[in-house]
Amino acid sequence: MNLFNLRRQAARAAEQVPAPVAMAEAEQLSRDRLMPATERAAQIFVRGQGSWLWDSEGRAYLDFTQGCAVNSLGHSPKALVQALNAQTQALINPGAGFHSRGLLKLVNQLCQHTGSDQAYLLNSGAEACEGAIKLARKWGQLHRNGAYHIITASQSCHGRTLGALSASDPSPCNRCEPGLPGFSKVPFNDLAALHAAVDSSTVAIMLEPIQGEAGVIPATQHYLKGVERLCRELGILLILDEVQTGIGRCGALLAETTYGVRADIITLGKGLGGGVPLAALLARGSACCAEVGELEGSHHGNALMSAAGLAVLATVLEPGFFEQVQASGRHLRDGLSRLAGRYGQGEVRGQGLLWALELSDELAPDVVKAALQEGLLLNAAQPNVLRFSPALTVSHGNIDEMLLRLARAFARVHTAQLSLR
């Protein structure tokens, strides 16, 4: 064994990293046993801290995707680890038919800090969106002659359960057609199209304030204000899907407040649990129309996930946290703009710490692969769009390091392209 291998072994022992599953064995297991639901890189990650991840070979990666904005406080943040440790010792899940202190505290805090009347905790963003659809349909029965049509936007993403998929566009699940009836899609940021689509069968308009999966496309202020006005004029519900934009991602607890609008129903997920599965459904006024049996689930609001949500919420609500997110976001935006200028790339857009860099070609998957080789984790939201959703606690130093690695990834892709000519 050479010196390098010995050093690596010693480092691994010191970090108590489990012995790596041989890469070939892992690939075989992945191919044979894991349902191919999503594209996965070959790396096996064994440890994470803040903005960094380590693979089974001991290699470090700077993580600017954080599970697509799930790990809001980065990997294994102290506040979350301590809260989970304490809660696992005390009580994990009393069962959905019972209360825990954490459940009551979290729904109360979510209501207080978002100006909502009721909250419910679920397992995933898709499930929260299902809940929003169900609440809207119920409200339509109570208040709008049974209307159940929901208008959503082109290129929207509300999750991958059948109802959430039916609300999304395009539905990536052609083989599980038919989807749920009762959804129509209109172009995003187009008020005239929305006006034309609404009729007496419409019960709600459901939108993301910033379309994350579509490539970080923000609603314009004019549009979202106009949508709110239309909903009020017609007496229909406004549902905002803040699964990606909520819990500080946009530099405020909700993106809604940055737009100065007020929805009737809001969905939260991703960052709320800081990496632990947790989502929430918030309702205001007459949209609080759920009754026993309509939303329930075995794991909903269990003590462990509630503890995670409370730890995340307490952290993001600390004084100065959102200002810090905004400052880091500006630093990231400026760096990306400089890089875009240097490499002749396109628009940089986003808010808070959710940003996209539009590329001049459909090379985003190639850049993501090259970045991985440079020890940088990125996401290609679209074939021509790189998405950046780092930990909300990311440092300026992390951002500068990411920009260096991204520049090297661009150079790799450029060299590979030249060699193909």
Ligand SMILES: Cc1ncc(COP(=O)(O)O)c(C=O)c1O
């Ligand atoms: C806006 C939005 N809503 C809902 C979802 C679905 O969330 P989950 O993957 O937790 O089901 C996503 C996931 O990307 C999303 O971006």
